[in-house]
Amino acid sequence: MRDYAELLSAYFDDNLTVAEAEALRDWLRASRANMRTFVRASVIHSRLRDVMMQHDMRSLVFEGAFGDTIDPDHIASLLDEEEATSSRRAIEAEEQAERAAMAEARRAEQLDRKSLRIEEPRFPHLQVYAAVAAVAAVLLLAFNAFAPTASSTVEPVVAEAPVAGQLPVIATVVNAFDARLRRDDSSIAVGAELSSGPLVVERGVAELRFTSGVSIVVEGPTEIEVLTPDRAKLVNGRVVVRVPHEALGFTLHSAAASFIDLGTEFGVEVLESGRASIHVLDGEVAFVAGKGAKPSRTLQRGVAAELSIKGTAEDVAFDELKFVRRVPASAYELAVLKSRPLASWRLGNVQPNETLKCEGQLALDSIVNPGIFPVDNRERGLSPPAPAVVAQFEGDHDGIDVEEDKALGGVANLTYEAWVLPQAGVGPQRIFSTFDRPRSGMALGVVNGGWYQFGDDDLRLHFTVYGKYDCVSAAHLEPGKWVHVAATVDAAGTPLLYLNGSPAELRFRPLDVVEENNSQDMDPLDFLAQQDRQAKKAATPVEWLATRETPLGLATAGRARLGRNPSSANGDISPERWQGQLASVAVYDRVLKPEELSRHFAATKDTTTDHNNGRELADANASQPAPGKSTP
Structure with a gap:
């Protein structure tokens, strides 16, 4: 029904x-x-x-x-x-x-x-x-x-008279990233004031703020026409419209339909053919489909519709990640958002004992525990590709506790990704973990060679399925040096590891190093005793395998933490705390392709991003041509 x-x-x-x-x-x-x-x-x-x-x-x-x-x-x-x-x-x-x-x-x-x-x-x-x-x-x-009239007793509001020959300002370009904007073949920069007329965003992302208070985030390539403080027309491309309460009734027109705000945030895409789609991100929208067509129903949050140039409308699957809802701070962040993460954490605005909300398909609350605080690398003069503002993890912290969601507890068709600055330590250090009970979940982090009897004490990227197997990178990581890491897990549970956008050579722990026991009901004390026996058995360095069949792990309820393992009910899970800095942790509900991960890493080399040159966004915008000036 x-x-x-x-x-x-x-x-x-x-x-x-x-x-x-x-x-x-x-x-x-x-x-x-x-x-x-x-x-x-x-x-x-x-x-x-x-x-x-x-x-x-x-x-x-x-x-x-x-x-x-x-x-x-x-x-x-x-x-x-x-x-x-x-x-x-x-x-x-x-x-x-x-x-x-x-x-x-x-x-x-x-x-x-x-x-x-x-x-x-x-x-x-x-x-x-x-x-x-x-x-x-x-x-x-x-x-x-x-309505006030000449005979009304209400004192009319007198607007400031515009300068002779100057059209009234309707909107302002308030923010942009890597954006190329033009109007009448002239380039437009952040801070430009716009009167009525067309605006083309050839690339990047820009935000327009109308005098009515309405905000429109425009993702290039897009052509939009500014009409009045409460009206605009999307010719083609993608926009996200956010309407405050005082501007209710804002209307976005297109060739296929007109969308009338009822207190909301919504995304609209218009194709070259004129076909339009609307996705209600929050609140409610009403639309009028085509000239002479019968008005359609109002749409509420989580509902989407597609409209033809002839005025026909049909329901389509809601896709929140189809749109960029804010101007990103870096090229890397934009690349991550376009890859549609399940959840991502920027970690540039962490504060102890406060709640941080992730972005992506899941909007989960994440509690930042004591021992975690923000660090501005721009003040430290670190060389590229150091992220600008990151999270520092120190001492006996409890990591960042993520709100439980079943989607995070999967063990196949997943990708984990992060920027890390590791420190030397003993034992595993977790970047992201779902180890909420023995023999279930998986984790990504680093581990020192001495922990697994490699014959050295170098740090290696470490991916593990609890009680099933361990996989590490053959190449080591340098303590105190930033590196982009990623791990993908396919439908069979087989992992691939990446360092700085390139696939890493892998090593797997051999079967004779760990006693295999597939019982899901093993007593925790027996399990710990077994682990102790295994450690004593490994008296000499072990040559890990270049290949190994990898059994699928056991899914969890979705309890997860950044920077350590989740706390278990009876305390039988070691914390394995991260020591160092983390930035831009992301989880995807699919296997990202090698070229996609390579593009993410390559985005850090973009000169417009704060990820490698540490410039404030405003400083970067200041270098753009002034309004009305043509790009050389």
């Missing part, structure tokens, strides 16, 4: 079946809140119909002077330009609106099969529209009544 939003949409579009009409009636009777939701949706639907009528009227009267845009600000004046605006009429309109709303709520509460008009499917909501039309008319009346 459809949810209530789909039932309302079908009701407005004359598509309710008998069973769905019964379901809608039951939902309406369930609570007064549902009644209010129904009335609100009815008003919105009626309002959108008026918008479309107004759009057609404007096209006829003004002969296309306004193109294919819709301007809700002028609906009231078109419907009733001569309505009186005195304070007395305003009070009357407000009272009448309250009475109409109460009457509609009472009528909706008594809604039955007959009022849903099941027996007349072509006209299922004429009675609703009669009441809604009254409410909408009163709302429009109130709008006019409260």
